Amino acid sequence: MDKMSKPAEAVLGVPGRLGPRGRASVRRLIHINYRPRDGAINIPARLATNVCWRIDIGAGKALKTSGRRGRVPLQVLPMDYNQFFDSALDRLHAERRYRVFADLERTAGRFPHAVWHSPKGKRDVVIWCSNDYLGMGQHPKVVGAMVETATRVGTGAGGTRNIAGTHHPLVQLEAELADLHGKEAALLFTSGYVSNQTGIPTIAKLIPNCLILSDELNHNSMIEGIRQSGCERVVFRHNDLAHLEELLKAADPNRPKLIVCESLYSMDGDVAPLAKICDLAEKYNAMTYVDEVHAVGMYGPRGGGIAERDGVMHRIDVLEGTLAKAFGCLGGYIAANGQIIDAVRSYAPGFIFTTALPPAICSAATAAIKHLKTSSWERERHQDRAARVKAILNAAGLPVMSSDTHIVPLFVGDPEKCKQASDMLLEEHGIYIQPINYPTVPKGSERLRITPSPYHDDGLIDQLAEALLQVWERLGLPLREKSLAAE
Secondary structure, eight states: OOGGGSOEEEEEEEEEEEOTTSOEEEEEEEEEEEEGGGTEEEEOGGGOOSSOEEEEEETTEEEEEOOOSEEEEOEEOOOOTHHHHHHHHHHHHHTTOOOOOOOEEEOTTSTTEEEEEETTEEEEEEESSOSOTTOGGGOHHHHHHHHHHHHHHOSOOOSOHHHHOOOHHHHHHHHHHHHHHTOSEEEEESSHHHHHHHHHHHHHHTSTTOEEEEETTOOHHHHHHHHHHTOEEEEEOTTOHHHHHHHHHHSOTTSOEEEEEESBOTTTOOBOOHHHHHHHHHHTTOEEEEEOTTTTTTSSTTSOOHHHHTTOGGGOSEEEEESSSTTOSOOEEEEEOHHHHHHHHHHOHHHHTSOOOOHHHHHHHHHHHHHHHHOOHHHHHHHHHHHHHHHHHHHTTOOBOOOSSSOEEEEOOOHHHHHHHHHHHHHHHOEEOOEEOTTTSOTTOOEEEEOOOTTOOHHHHHHHHHHHHHHHHHHTOOOOOOOGGGO
C-alpha cells in the first residue's frame, strides 16, 4: 500500500459556543482516521450536524467538511496565522503578565510631574517609578547641549561608524566614560541591553574554552549575552560568595573564567559584594564583568558607581553602564583596557552593523556626566528622598522590602492585585507606579517598585503614602504594625 494511502489520524473539533475573540470554542476533540490520498473522510453517523467541521491534521494544515454523515469531500483551509499570536497573547492575559504602557508626556522643568493621555483625556500625574533617577533628562545643561549639537551637525549619525565614520561627539563621550571609570577606553552601544547582549558574548568567544560564572539574578540582557556566547555557564546563588568560590574551585585552574554580575540589583535594591568578588577573581585567576547600569551617576564621589564607591574600579576588568538612567539620555557602553575595547569594536556584530548613537544625544550625555562628576547635590538629595520615602511608608505600616539603596520595593505578592493597585493609583490618585510581575520577579514576589528622585518633595511623599494606604485598604492587602518611632 502506498504510504500516502495509509490511514492517518485527524483531530475533529466539535464546535461549541462563540468565544471572546469571536471564534467558536471546542466542546470536545474526536480522533478519527482518514486516507490523505482519498480526499475524503468518513464522519460517523453519531456526529451528524448542520455546521462545518474544522479538522486539524497536523503539520500546520486544516481541513473542512460539509458536516454531513457518511463519506464527504475535504477542502484544505488557508492557514490562520493570527491564531498563533492570539493564543500567545491569551496566555499572557491568563497569567496576568500582559504589559500595558501608560501614555505619558513629561514636561521639562516640572519633573516628576507629567501629563497622562488617558482614555478619558489628559490628566496631570506624578511619576514615581521612572529610571531617570536624578532627573537629568530635563537638566538645562543636558537639554542645551543636545539642542546646540543638533542645530550644528544635524540629528542623525549617518548610519554605522564603519560606513559613516565617527562623529566627534561620540569620540568625546567615549573619552569621558573612560575617564569616569578610570579605564583606558570605552565603547558606545545603542542601549545598555545591547552593550551586555553584544559585549559579553564577544569577550567570551574570544577567550578559548571560557567558563562563565553568572549570578542567578542577572538581568535578561546578560543572560542573553551569555547564551549567545555558546560558552559553558555555571550559575552561583545571588551574591553568595561561598557558592561562587565552590564553583571556581571545581573548575580547572588553568581554564579561563569570566565572572559576570550586577553591582546593584534593580528589583530588590541590594548591592553585590564587589571587593570580595574581586578577591575571588584574583585568587582563582578569573576575569570580571560588572553591570553598573543602576549605579553609575548615583554612587561614588564622581558618579562612577558602586565600584568607585567601594574603591575597586581598578580591580574590575570590564565595567558596563547606561546613559539612559542617571544620565537621562540614551545608550549603553563598556569601559575596559584598550585591548578589550579594540577587540570588541573589531569583532562584535551588534556594534559593527548597528547605527551609531546620534551626535546630539552623545553631547547631551557628555554634559550630564561632566556635571555629575563635580556636583554632589543630585546624589545627596537622591539618597535623602529615598530615605524619607522608606521612613514614611514604614511608619504607615506599608510592606517596604529591605533595601540599602535608592530602590524602594513595596511587596504585594499577587499579580492581579499588583496590577489593580497600579491602576487605582493612576486612575484615582494621579500617581504612576508600574506593577512588577513575573517574569521580571519570581511568582509570589510581585511588587510596586518606587524610585524617588531629587525632585519628589515632602508634600508628594505624604500624598504617596496616603494614596497607598487607601489602595491597600480597598484591595484588602495586609499592613505591618506601625512604627511609632518613625511617626
